[in-house]
Amino acid sequence: MSEETNETSALSQDKPSTDTSENLVFGHKISGGDFVGLGFINTLLGIVTLTLYRFWARTNVRKQIWRSIYMNNEPFEYTGTGGDLFKGFLIATAVITVPYLIIIFSAQMMPPLIGGIIIFAFVLFIYLIIGAAIWLAFRYLASRTVWRGIRFSLKGHPKDFSLMYFGQLMLNLITIGWWSPKMEITIAKWLWGEMYYGDLPFNFDEQRAKDAKLYPLFALGWAILIIGEITLVSLFAGDFMAFESSMKSGNPEDIMHGLNLIGLIYLSLFGFLALILVAFMPYRAAMMRAIASCISLDNATFRLEVTWLQLLGLWFVNTLILVFSFGILAPVAQARAARFIIEHLKADGQVDFAMAEQGEAGPNQAEGLSDAFDIGII
Amino acid sequence: MTCQFNDGKTARSVAVSPDINSDDLSFVTGENRYIWNFDKLLLIDRLHRKLSYKDDLDARLVLDEDIFSNLQIHAPHLSASAERAKSLSLIAKLAASGIAISAIVFFGVPIAAGPLARMTPPSFELQLSESVESQLDVGMDFCYIDPQSEAILQGLANRISNNANLNFPIKVGVIDMSMPNAFAMPAGKIWITRGLFQYAKNGNEIAAVLAHEIAHVENRDVLVSIYRAMGFGIILDAVVGGGSGAGQQLVLWGANLTDLKNSREVEARSDRRGLELLEKANIASTGMAVFFERLEKLEKAMGLGDWAVFLSSHPNSGKRAAEAKSLAKTGENPISAADFERLKKICN
Numbered sequence: 001m002s003e004e005t006n007e008t009s010a011l012s013q014d015k016p017s018t019d020t021s022e023n024l025v026f027g028h029k030i031s032g033g034d035f036v037g038l039g040f041i042n043t044l045l046g047i048v049t050l051t052l053y054r055f056w057a058r059t060n061v062r063k064q065i066w067r068s069i070y071m072n073n074e075p076f077e078y079t080g081t082g083g084d085l086f087k088g089f090l091i092a093t094a095v096i097t098v099p100y101l102i103i104i105f106s107a108q109m110m111p112p113l114i115g116g117i118i119i120f121a122f123v124l125f126i127y128l129i130i131g132a133a134i135w136l137a138f139r140y141l142a143s144r145t146v147w148r149g150i151r152f153s154l155k156g157h158p159k160d161f162s163l164m165y166f167g168q169l170m171l172n173l174i175t176i177g178w179w180s181p182k183m184e185i186t187i188a189k190w191l192w193g194e195m196y197y198g199d200l201p202f203n204f205d206e207q208r209a210k211d212a213k214l215y216p217l218f219a220l221g222w223a224i225l226i227i228g229e230i231t232l233v234s235l236f237a238g239d240f241m242a243f244e245s246s247m248k249s250g251n252p253e254d255i256m257h258g259l260n261l262i263g264l265i266y267l268s269l270f271g272f273l274a275l276i277l278v279a280f281m282p283y284r285a286a287m288m289r290a291i292a293s294c295i296s297l298d299n300a301t302f303r304l305e306v307t308w309l310q311l312l313g314l315w316f317v318n319t320l321i322l323v324f325s326f327g328i329l330a331p332v333a334q335a336r337a338a339r340f341i342i343e344h345l346k347a348d349g350q351v352d353f354a355m356a357e358q359g360e361a362g363p364n365q366a367e368g369l370s371d372a373f374d375i376g377i378i
Numbered sequence: 379m380t381c382q383f384n385d386g387k388t389a390r391s392v393a394v395s396p397d398i399n400s401d402d403l404s405f406v407t408g409e410n411r412y413i414w415n416f417d418k419l420l421l422i423d424r425l426h427r428k429l430s431y432k433d434d435l436d437a438r439l440v441l442d443e444d445i446f447s448n449l450q451i452h453a454p455h456l457s458a459s460a461e462r463a464k465s466l467s468l469i470a471k472l473a474a475s476g477i478a479i480s481a482i483v484f485f486g487v488p489i490a491a492g493p494l495a496r497m498t499p500p501s502f503e504l505q506l507s508e509s510v511e512s513q514l515d516v517g518m519d520f521c522y523i524d525p526q527s528e529a530i531l532q533g534l535a536n537r538i539s540n541n542a543n544l545n546f547p548i549k550v551g552v553i554d555m556s557m558p559n560a561f562a563m564p565a566g567k568i569w570i571t572r573g574l575f576q577y578a579k580n581g582n583e584i585a586a587v588l589a590h591e592i593a594h595v596e597n598r599d600v601l602v603s604i605y606r607a608m609g610f611g612i613i614l615d616a617v618v619g620g621g622s623g624a625g626q627q628l629v630l631w632g633a634n635l636t637d638l639k640n641s642r643e644v645e646a647r648s649d650r651r652g653l654e655l656l657e658k659a660n661i662a663s664t665g666m667a668v669f670f671e672r673l674e675k676l677e678k679a680m681g682l683g684d685w686a687v688f689l690s691s692h693p694n695s696g697k698r699a700a701e702a703k704s705l706a707k708t709g710e711n712p713i714s715a716a717d718f719e720r721l722k723k724i725c726n
Contacts, residue, residue: 045469045472047629048469048472048473048476049469049472049473049475049476050475050476050477050479050480050617050618050629051476051617051618051629052472052475052476052617053469053472056468056472063423067423067425067426074391075423075426077422077423077428077438079422082468097615098612101608101611101612101615105608108506108509108510109502109505109506109509110509111508111509112509112512112513115509146438147389148384148389148390148391148438149384149385149386149389149436149437149438150384150386150388150389150436151436197389198388198389353389353390354388354389354390355388356388356389357387357388357389358386358387358388358436
């Protein structure tokens with residue numbers, strides 16, 4: 001079979017290869033417009049079915065994205081089902097959502113100290129299992145991704161990943177965020193370093209991230225964040241005092257003035273968030289490049305040739321799409337993000353796919369836990 | 379007529395030439411011959427005409443257009459119309475589940491919340507009250523009430539509540555806030571803001587507000603609204619997932635508007651019951667209509683038109699005034715002018 005795709009990979013022959021080894025050529029047939037109809041249909045059916053259709057909607061979006069991405073002219077395949085996601089969601093509801101609501105309500109009935117301790121313990125538990133949610137979502141996606149009839153898989157155990165993730169979160173907390181670059185690389189190592197294509201393992205060499213200048217770029221974002229926060233707090237303090245005095249007077253005009261001030265505070269917050277996003281964009285692009293450069297499969301290494309301006313452009317347009325369509329065109333934004341990655345993904349070296357054999361079957365249930373926490377990978 | 383086969387065991391692609399027989403599709407790869415019954419064929423990807431087989435789920439067969447078209451005649455379950463029918467059946471089932479859940483959320487929960495609240499032991503409501511009070515303490519400034527003002531206020535509350543069917547004694551407190559407002563808490567506690575005393579023109583108006591809040595306590599409306607919100611919360615969170623999708627947000631909006639509508643009905647009922655309690659206590663109930671008329675003017679001055687009622691937990695003040703006027707009865711002035719003046723300065 002031969003399909004005409006938008007091929008983007010530069011090939012190189014700098015590593016030895018066997019007769020059956022192949023260069024990796026990535027391509028896609030993703031057009032954002034193809035996903036417009038899907039967005040409207042998904043929303044409409046979501047309303048008709050009291051949103052129960054969303055599991056099948058998400059699956060349809062994934063199927064369409066996966067089958068539009070090609071490696072060596074052969075499409076990927078997403079084998080997940082809406083039923084898988086629905087089952088996972090039901091499990092997460094029983095294990096997390098309902099106990100959460102019951103605990104929160106019961107804590108209201110208790111003396112404040114005991115109620116506070118219970119809620120704190122539960123929040124701690126939630127933080128402990130966020131890692132498991134991420135890992136399970138990743139494992140599910142891997143196990144449902146097939147190429148040439150061979151599926152991907154993620155080895156390991158959610159408990160180990162959860163403990164590692166919690167530890168990294170704590171280190172990040174203690175270092176006021178300065179552990180973040182190290183944390184992201186560590187998490188990527190746990191995910192990509194345990195990934196398999198059939199029985200062919202991916203490798204993750206974190207040493208390659210050292211050239212990525214992650215810390216200087218992180219420091220740039222962090223400095224702008226701190227300056228922005230100080231400016232915002234000094235602005236807030238004045239606005240809050242003005243708001244309080246206008247509300248205390250009881251005069252309708254003053255109350256309206258106070259409400260306008262609240263609007264101004266929200267506007268400032270929005271501007272601040274946009275500034276932070278731009279400030280961290282060079283770091284984000286560097287992190288994406290670093291993670292890609294650490295990953296290898298057989299004799300092939302990967303590169304993601306992304307600049308921060310390109311990434312900012314993607315984010316900006318996707319945000320406009322999401323905001324102005326009230327989220328209806330989310331599939332378009334997801335497709336654009338996938339296309340962006342594929343168009344910038346390059347590989348050097350070769351992989352002997354003919355040697356890859358089928359791996360173990362994936363899990364029966366899906367990423368319900370991540371759904372409970374609204375952790376969306378795609 | 380070259381097609382491609384992946385056996386699902388290795389990543390090797392093999393070119394094959396499938397034959398369509400009477401009951402099956404067959405093809406050969408090297409020394410292996412595959413016979414796939416039509417009934418067990420699975421369509422993986424229509425765009426790429428990719429099939430799998432029920433007994434060999436990892437295997438993939440990619441057909442060319444001619445074979446795929448021909449195959450759909452023998453295996454109609456692979457056709458686009460069969461796929462559409464399957465999708466429609468799923469949507470119908472999900473829609474039916476959605477309707478059933480909607481009925482529970484929008485009708486069942488509000489209906490069940492009242493009886494459930496009335497069945498709840500008062501001791502439970504008392505415990506809830508303590509917890510809520512401790513939380514209020516964080517965000518609100520409570521006023522010190524001098525003994526004389528407390529006696530006036532509490533005396534008025536006792537007189538009105540004498541004819542109410544209460545599980546708890548009424549206890550009135552004052553919050554240091556300029557906005558005129560009053561609200562009932564669980565287990566008989568009623569909070570009135572400093573602004574309301576200043577906004578009121580006479581003792582009848584304060585009595586009317588108190589009577590309305592006592593009606594809430596009598597009906598255990600706070601507990602009802604907690605149960606209603608919990609029911610909405612648990613079911614909607616469980617079903618909708620609290621997500622950020624457009625459909626999810628629309629459903630949550632619908633639930634919020636339904637909750638507000640229920641709340642407006644409860645408020646209107648408390649107005650009517652408040653007027654009854656005033657009448658039974660031989661207190662003039664004319665103050666309620668006058669109070670709401672002035673409140674309507676205040677709302678209009680703040681730019682809140684009639685449309686805003688759909689987003690409000692309380693009915694339109696003009697309508698409330700009209701209904702209160704139609705039901706108002708004459709009676710005594712419950713507090714003297716001097717006592718009223720004292721209450722106006724309650725937080726100063």
